[in-house]
Amino acid sequence: MIEILAALITSFAGMAVHYVVIRSGIIPIDPDSSIRKLKRHWQILLAVWILLLPLFLYCRAYLYANGCLAALDRSVWCVALAGSAFVAMLFFVYLTFYYVVDRSITTRLMMEIDRSPDKKLTFEEIVRVYDLDTKSRNEIQGIVDGGFMRREGDYYVNTAKGVLVARITAWYKKAFKLGPGG
Numbered sequence: 001m002i003e004i005l006a007a008l009i010t011s012f013a014g015m016a017v018h019y020v021v022i023r024s025g026i027i028p029i030d031p032d033s034s035i036r037k038l039k040r041h042w043q044i045l046l047a048v049w050i051l052l053l054p055l056f057l058y059c060r061a062y063l064y065a066n067g068c069l070a071a072l073d074r075s076v077w078c079v080a081l082a083g084s085a086f087v088a089m090l091f092f093v094y095l096t097f098y099y100v101v102d103r104s105i106t107t108r109l110m111m112e113i114d115r116s117p118d119k120k121l122t123f124e125e126i127v128r129v130y131d132l133d134t135k136s137r138n139e140i141q142g143i144v145d146g147g148f149m150r151r152e153g154d155y156y157v158n159t160a161k162g163v164l165v166a167r168i169t170a171w172y173k174k175a176f177k178l179g180p181g182g
Contacts, residue, residue, distance in 0.1 A: 006059035010052050011090040017048045036145055041098060049091045105135070 021027055021044060040061065089110055112129045113121050120130065140156065142148045148162035158166060 007090060007182060009059050010056040011094065013055055014048050014052050015094060017052070018038050022053055038099070038102065042095065045095060050125065079166070
């Protein structure tokens, strides 16, 4: 229980530090470079979470030292490992949330409708506001920038990294019956 509380405190601190780093411009992020931007955020988030591990250990020690559920501490290493695993899970949950906010067409369309004067848009207005050709070009360029594909004349070809991701994703989609998606 103490590890979970310490992990929650550390995770909220991590989100706050991520926000401050991005808002302050300490580390520049180009919002138009999709894959590079995501990679940069991932690097920042990983660094923040690693740098905050001492905070996790301090919170854990503080909570134990002040008698908070000290009776549960019978196997210190096992419990510490469980707490560290919980921190890691929260890190990946936060990364998933970040990715959905940054890349989701669904949330972007809802924001566009909310920004419209009448808070509603026809299909044609949505297509004008959210150009699918531009979205497709940006996605393809992001895949190329990420090293998953390369351009050969008029064609795009998977790199070894792209083939690996495609095969893993295809297996996962088949295993969990997710359908074609996309």
